[in-house]
Amino acid sequence: MINEMIEEDIRSLDEMLSGLNKDAARYKASRDRFNRDAETLAARRDKLQAEARTLRNQAVAYKRQRDECNLSANESKRQRDEWNERAAQMKARGGLGDIGECRNQAQNHHQKVVKYSQQGQAAHEKMKQLYAQADEISAQAQKCHEDYLLCRKAADKEHENFVAVLKKIEALRDNLPD
Numbered sequence: 559m560i561n562e563m564i565e566e567d568i569r570s571l572d573e574m575l576s577g578l579n580k581d582a583a584r585y586k587a588s589r590d591r592f593n594r595d596a597e598t599l600a601a602r603r604d605k606l607q608a609e610a611r612t613l614r615n616q617a618v619a620y621k622r623q624r625d626e627c628n629l630s631a632n633e634s635k636r637q638r639d640e641w642n643e644r645a646a647q648m649k650a651r652g653g654l655g656d657i658g659e660c661r662n663q664a665q666n667h668h669q670k671v672v673k674y675s676q677q678g679q680a681a682h683e684k685m686k687q688l689y690a691q692a693d694e695i696s697a698q699a700q701k702c703h704e705d706y707l708l709c710r711k712a713a714d715k716e717h718e719n720f721v722a723v724l725k726k727i728e729a730l731r732d733n734l735p736d
Contacts, residue, residue, distance in 0.1 A: 571730065578727045585720035592713035599706040606699035610692040617688035620681045627678030631671050638667035 645660035 578723055582720055582723040585716050585723060589713050589716035589720055592709045592716060596706050596709035599702050599709060603699050603702035603706060606695050610695040613688045613692035617685045620685035624678045624681035624685060627674045627681060631674035634667045634670035634674060638664050
């Protein structure tokens, strides 16, 4: 009778240990899965952030190009206006001087203004497009980061559960007779 009770208690303890070991394995597997998912998300986030950074750097280069075109256009406008002013002064003095040459020079500078303005506008459009792409990719990276944080939090919770089960197993084993 006592032997049967001891055997039953041992079976009961074995079942409890088996159940706790299964729980521990389940928590460990879940924790490891969340950690793998977090690593994947972190790698994707980092890749997206690098891509966004590259696009922003390209946009900055187009911004410089646009600004250079704007400076050149403004300089050409200034020169065009000077030549037009010379032509107007010559005309006001009764046509003394080469008004045609002044107008030709003004026209040449006007063509440069148009060329630089068009180039600047094209650079500006490309810059805007690159910044928009970078913003979109940054938003994706941010979403990956938020998901990463959720996975890390879930992995931490599963780890806490795993550790709690290990403590129960340890306590149970500590109470067993040698």
